Amino acid sequence: MSKYSIIQTKHWETALRAAPLLYLDSNEPFLPIRVGVTIFEDSAHSTSRSEIPGRLKMLLANLRASTQ
Numbered sequence: 001m002s003k004y005s006i007i008q009t010k011h012w013e014t015a016l017r018a019a020p021l022l023y024l025d026s027n028e029p030f031l032p033i034r035v036g037v038t039i040f041e042d043s044a045h046s047t048s049r050s051e052i053p054g055r056l057k058m059l060l061a062n063l064r065a066s067t068q
Helices: 003-010 012-018 047-067
Strands: none
């Protein structure tokens, strides 16, 4: 059993709950080849999220300066 089949079995119910419903008709020029989900098993610090408060402070400061 490969590493990937273990992961697929472990998270199968979660993947099915998150799976999109695709409505296609016979005139679709391209059919999907595959659809996937990503399941994060460990938490980690988000580098992009940590930049948001700094950006907000800068935007608020600029807004205050422009309204005075």
